[in-house]
Amino acid sequence: MPSTDSDQPMGSSFSGPTLMSLLTRLGDGASADPSLRRAIDILSVQTERQNSENRPFLSVVVRTQGRRLEALADAMLCLYGQSSADFEVLLVCHDADPASAVSISALVESQPASFRERISTIEVTGGRRARPLNVATERAQGRYIAFYDDDDLLFGHWVEAFRISAERAPGRLLRARVASQRAIPEMWPQDQDGFRHTSWPNTEYPAHFDQLAHFGMNYSPFMGWAFPRELFHTYGLRFDEELYVCEDWDMILRGSLICGVEEVHELTAIYRRWEGIESSYTSHHSAEWEASQARVIARLNESPIIFPPGTVMEILALLSARSELNNVRGGLEAIYTSRSWRITEPVRGVLRYAASGARFTKRAVRRVIPSRSSQ
Secondary structure, X not given: OOOOOOOOOOOOOOOOOOHHHHHHHHHOOOOOXXXXXXXXXXHHHHXXXXXXXXXXXXXXXXXEXXXXXXXXXXXXXXXXXXXXXXXXXXXXXXXXXHXXXXXXXXXXXXXXXXXXXXXXXXXXXXXXXXXXXXXXXXXXXXXXXXXXXXXXXXXXXXHHHHHHHHHHOOOOEEEEEEEEEEEEEEEEOOOEEEEEEOOOOEOOOOOOOOHHHHHHOOXXXXXXXXXXXXXXXXXXXXXXXXXXXXXXXXXXXXXXXHHOEEEEEEEEEXXXXXXXXXXXXXXXXXXXXXXXXXXXXXXXXXXXXXXXXXXXXXXXXXXXXXXXXXXXXXXXXXXXXXXXXXXXXXXXXXXXXXXXXHHHHHHHHHHHHHHHHOO
């Protein structure tokens, strides 16, 4: 595939057209309608106003049901230990039973006061996985919004790395590197529900974002992303509450095509792969996964798309590869249907029979020789 420079593959950092830059370019045309220019100016001013208001840099949405309290305690510790405190936490309790809700509340109260005052607890009942995300997004005050499940881990520079990249490319989605690590539940002393890691962290996800590859599969864990506020509060995007799963993949695709992507070239988080307990992979059967994936792709297929720079050359390379493959297939088909191929079929049959006989003879000899030497 073609690349934009020698150090980074195509799609690693998109400096080209986002929705805002595309509109600005259209409005700058000499014959552009004045009403179009006014609309673009209003949109630009609205975006700048939201970013200039006294807001925290980041709103961190933590989705929990309170089923793994020790993992949730780790998640909160990761947030408390951030090198930058310029963020708020929206702890969304989704369909938590009364006992779990009490435990979550106690965990929040146990946090240091300087951290506890930045935590807001939101109770959400009903709906699928996307419902708590939409409720939290509506209340988020940050210039960027990130989503962090209650059973994963963050490094201490997670917020800081996002902030630095946002200063470099304001208004874009920010994508940081994430590792994975396997974990299993186990009983800790005094009958306490705990867990144990069974592998070293593995950097299995691509270091760079490939827009076209992400159409086929999500290669980017959710906590590795920070989304600009205007994606939700200006452009009006919402998580699709009809999806059983894939709500993160859907927003990553739609958001990246509108705002572009800026890479955070650092490892900032660990996605835990749980084994032996319920997760999104086990609690939803294959039909729900397939239906959700089909819905995500169908929505994209029905929508106009803004591609990042370099995409045209990449598509041409893909078409060229497909054309070459078709030529090979066509050549093989021409050979298999040719008159000479049909005429020589008996000869090929004899050759196959002879080759088979030769193999049989060699196997027989290998069996006989050892038996004679043992006499």
